[in-house]
Amino acid sequence: xSSELARLSIATAAKLVRSGEVSPTDLLNASLQEIExxxxxxxxxxxxxxxxxxxxxxxxxxxxxxxxxxxxxHGIPLGIKDNVGxxxxxxxxxxxxxxxxxxxxxxxVIAKLKQAGSVFVGKTNMHEFxxxxxxxxxxxxxxxxxxxxxxxxxxxxxxxxxxxxxxLCFGALGTDTGGSIRLxxxxxxxxxxxxxYGRVSNSGIIPLAWSMDTAGPMTRTVEDCALMFxxxxxxxxxxxxxSPVPVDDYLSRLSSxxxxxxxxxxxxxxxxHLQADVKRAVEQxxxxxxxxxxxxxxxxxxxxxxNISAQLTIESAEPSAYHxxxxxxxxxxxxxxxxxxxxxxxxxxxxxxxxxxRYRSVLRAExxxxxxxxxxxxxxxxxxxxxxxxxxxxxxxxxxxEDMLSAIMQFTGVPSLTGLPSLNVPCGFDxxxxxxxxxxxxxxxxxxxxxxxxxxxxxxxxxxxxxxxxGSN
Amino acid sequence: MPNSSVEQLVRTTAEHSNLPLEDGRVAAVSQVxxxxxxxxxxxxxxxxxxxxxxxxxxxxxxxxxxxxxxSHEQ
Numbered sequence: 287x288s289s290e291l292a293r294l295s296i297a298t299a300a301k302l303v304r305s306g307e308v309s310p311t312d313l314l315n316a317s318l319q320e321i322e323x324x325x326x327x328x329x330x331x332x333x334x335x336x337x338x339x340x341x342x343x344x345x346x347x348x349x350x351x352x353x354x355x356x357x358x359x360h361g362i363p364l365g366i367k368d369n370v371g372x373x374x375x376x377x378x379x380x381x382x383x384x385x386x387x388x389x390x391x392x393x394x395v396i397a398k399l400k401q402a403g404s405v406f407v408g409k410t411n412m413h414e415f416x417x418x419x420x421x422x423x424x425x426x427x428x429x430x431x432x433x434x435x436x437x438x439x440x441x442x443x444x445x446x447x448x449x450x451x452x453x454l455c456f457g458a459l460g461t462d463t464g465g466s467i468r469l470x471x472x473x474x475x476x477x478x479x480x481x482x483y484g485r486v487s488n489s490g491i492i493p494l495a496w497s498m499d500t501a502g503p504m505t506r507t508v509e510d511c512a513l514m515f516x517x518x519x520x521x522x523x524x525x526x527x528x529s530p531v532p533v534d535d536y537l538s539r540l541s542s543x544x545x546x547x548x549x550x551x552x553x554x555x556x557x558x559h560l561q562a563d564v565k566r567a568v569e570q571x572x573x574x575x576x577x578x579x580x581x582x583x584x585x586x587x588x589x590x591x592x593n594i595s596a597q598l599t600i601e602s603a604e605p606s607a608y609h610x611x612x613x614x615x616x617x618x619x620x621x622x623x624x625x626x627x628x629x630x631x632x633x634x635x636x637x638x639x640x641x642x643x644r645y646r647s648v649l650r651a652e653x654x655x656x657x658x659x660x661x662x663x664x665x666x667x668x669x670x671x672x673x674x675x676x677x678x679x680x681x682x683x684x685x686x687x688e689d690m691l692s693a694i695m696q697f698t699g700v701p702s703l704t705g706l707p708s709l710n711v712p713c714g715f716d717x718x719x720x721x722x723x724x725x726x727x728x729x730x731x732x733x734x735x736x737x738x739x740x741x742x743x744x745x746x747x748x749x750x751x752x753x754x755x756x757g758s759n
Numbered sequence: 760m761p762n763s764s765v766e767q768l769v770r771t772t773a774e775h776s777n778l779p780l781e782d783g784r785v786a787a788v789s790q791v792x793x794x795x796x797x798x799x800x801x802x803x804x805x806x807x808x809x810x811x812x813x814x815x816x817x818x819x820x821x822x823x824x825x826x827x828x829x830s831h832e833q
Contacts, residue, residue, distance in 0.1 A: 497818060592805060595798035602795075614777060622787075629780060629788045630795065633772050638799040641806040643816030648806075650817065689794075 292316035292453040293753060296510040299456060300358040303350070310343040310350075310361025310405060313456070317363040317407050320454045324756050327435055329427035330449040332368050333376055334408035339363065342405040349403070358513050360403030365449045365458035368409035369416055369492040370501065372396050379492045380412040380442075382425050382619045383612050393490025394522045395459060395501050402517040407455050410445030414624045416461055416494040417605055418442055419469055419694040422676050424621040430675060431474060432754035433720055437672035440473035440694065442466035442494075446504045447474035451754055457505040457514050463494040464601050465668070465698025467502050471710040472667035472723025475752065477511045477740065478504040480698075482730045483705035484529040487522035495604035496527075497643070498597075498702045507750055508711060508740035512536040515733060534734045541745075542738045545579030550660030555590045556697060560669035561682055567714030567722040568666045574746055575664070575739075583660050587652050589645075590700065594692055596642035596649075597699040603639045606631030623678075650704040657729045662739055667723040669696050671716045701727050709736040712749040721749075765789045765796070 291312065294302070302308045318336060325331050346361035366372060369379040371389035373396075378384050392400065399406075411429045413421050421429040421444025429444040431437040432452035439448045443460030447470030450458050460467040462480040471478025479502040486501045493499055503514035515536050521528045551557070551572065557565055572582060606613070606628050613620070613628050620628065656663075670693070673680050679687040680694070701708035706727055713724040728736045744750050766789045773780040773788075780788065806814070 589805075592802045595795070595802045598795055599799050599802070614779060617779060626784075626787050626791060629773070629778065629784065630791045632776055632778055633769060633788070633792055634795070634799060638796075638803060640816050641803040642799070643818050644806050644811065644814045645802055646817040647814050648811060 288316045288319045289453065292320045294456070295507045296358065296362050296456050296505060296513050297507070299362060300360070303361050304355070310346040311340070313361060314339055314343040314363050314405055314407065317455050320452065321407065324432070324452055324454060328430050328432060328448050328452060329411055330429055330445040330452065330454055331365065331408040332378055332380070332411045332426045332445070335375055335406060338375070339405050339407050346403050346405060356401070356403035357517070359399065359517055361405060362456050363405045363407045364399065365408060365410045365446055365455040366396065366406050367412055367443050367446050367458070367460050369412060369461060370396060370459055371490040372406060375409065377409065378426070379416070380414040380423050380426060383616065389490065391490065394487035394524060395518045396490065398518050399459070410443070410449055410458055412445055413442035414621045415492065415605065415609070416442040416463060416466055417624045417627055419465065419691060421445065421470065428675055431672050432756055433475065434672060434718070436675055437720065438473070438675050438677065440469040440668070440672070443504065444470045447471055447476055447478070450474070450476045450504050450506060452756060453753070457503055457510055459501060460504045461491060461494070461499065461501045462702070463498045463500070464597050464695045464702045467504060468667050468698050468708060468710040468723070468725060469694060471504055473672045473721065475712045475721030475723070475749070476504055476506055477508050477712070477750070478502065478710045479511050479515060479733065479736070480701055480708045481515070481519065481733060482707045484527050485707070485731065485733070486518050487525040487528050489522055489525040493608055495601045497600065497604065508709070508737055508744050509537070509540060511709070512540060512737040519733070531731050536734050536737055539734045539738045540741045543578065544575055544739055544742045547575070547580040547662065547739065548583050548660045549575055549580050550583050550585040550656060550663040552585055552587055552590065552663065552665065554586060556665035559682060559696070560666055561671065561716070563716035564666050564669060564671065564722050568664070568724045571713040571724050571743065572664060574743060578742055578746060585656050585660060587656065589648050589652060592645055593649060593699045593703055594695060596645045597695055597703055598692065599634055599638050599642040602627055602631030603634055646703045649700070653704050653706060654729070662735065663727040665725050665727070666697055667710045667725045668694055668698065671718070671720040671722060697725065701725070706730060707733050707736055709740050711740040711743055713743070714749060765793045
């Protein structure tokens with residue numbers, strides 16, 4: 287019963303809490319029991335904050351009994367990626383560098399989730415400082431994929447993805463610079479949103495690359511993703527990069543369907559270098575959309591090549607600026623892979639960085655122009671399914687080994703560079719039963735549309751109802 | 760010594776940037792940098808084409824009015 291409770295959607299759990307059938311403490315107990323059973327294998331959480339979570343669950347119950355309903359996240363147990371500051375709780379960003387740091391205030395997203403009544407069960411494991419896509423963490427253990435624990439969970443929000451997929455929490459917060467929400471969402475078979483750049487505050491979150499960083503929800507359903515996004519979206523005076531554009535009610539158009547929707551596909555880039563099972567799953571998803579009344583429109587983005595180099599250049603130069611002091615004073619405290627990337631970022635030319643930033647202007651303009659012809663783009667989230675734990679290379683086609691970092695960001699880099707919102711939705715499985723995800727990419731501030739497209743897909747398919755079988759581990 | 764020129768660049772630049780980089784690290788950094796430099800140079804060449812002459816980097820910012828700094832008189 288506890289496992290079943292822990293696997294409920296947020297929307298269903300919220301209804302049961304309101305009807306009095308279960309309490310926030312029941313939900314918390316269910317999550318804690320699953321963490322107790324599986325975290326030693328999955329290493330999805332760096333810290334489990336049972337004591338403060340129990341206090342928050344009790345407070346949520348008292349508020350409800352007194353007639354104060356904070357909304358659908360009231361009493362819902364969530365995991366928080368460990369680069370997001372919670373007042374008084376140890377925050378490591380998956381590194382030894384921060385030592386025993388306890389932030390003296392909440393990140394804005396945490397304050398908003400607290401106002402919505404959420405209960406935080408713990409801080410999720412991640413690639414060190416979010417600079418990598420595997421969540422192979424030399425300090426807190428490699429996060430494992432709940433669908434096959436010999437495989438990686440992708441990253442950098444790998445702990446959040448594994449925890450949500452395995453039912454260790456009802457939803458989680460991740461961060462996404464070059465794909466760090468969407469990649470582990472795809473690889474673990476959950477939903478994850480990279481919001482429009484500036485839609486969610488980064489205040490109180492340890493930066494990776496300022497000009498691309500975002501924070502967003504990771505959940506088991508699109509509806510849950512919209513529920514969490516309602517709580518965290520919006521401007522923040524403490525983050526000057528946030529936009530004053532008014533927020534939507536992101537649930538309001540959830541069931542509007544896709545009839546008449548124009549879906550852009552870019553075959554030349556997004557369907558040309560990927561594993562056959564991934565291609566098949568996403569093409570079948572496109573057929574599902576067509577069956578629901580959407581129209582596929584082939585689009586060419588003339589200058590899409592070059593995006594991986596631009597992303598690597600920006601995503602290495604900006605973190606190297608942030609870490610410049612620590613890298614000189616205590617380089618040995620960084621894991622070997624992240625240390626190397628930070629050192630590389632110091633050695634690129636300023637002109638390389640600025641040409642990459644100029645390239646972003648070109649790429650963004652081409653996508654904005656394309657949105658005159660299409661409503662959204664659909665493409666694979668990444669070109670392969672979960673690969674071996676600890677691997678630094680991956681085979682996509684013809685037995686050729688490729689560098690993991692460049693390969694994994696092949697498709698997620700486009701929204702990261704252009705600042706466009708992108709929603710990962712599970713859309714199938716490979717021949718080994720490992721999840722495949724697709725990205726639904728929209729125009730700036732079109733998150734409501736992305737949720738309606740994703741929800742239409744989940745209403746017509748059952749991929750999101752499948753769970754990894756972790757047995758009694 | 761296929762990476763020797765890049766290794767020399769890494770060693771020299773690190774030294775003049777006050778970045779401590781022992782020999783073992785120089786090889787690891789050079790291996791990545793050599794590939795990334797090639798791609799970054801290609802992107803720089805692409806962005807130097809005449810069709811992009813008017814393109815500004817996306818890092819530009821929008822200035823906002825600070826109260827009292829702008830006259831409101833017509």
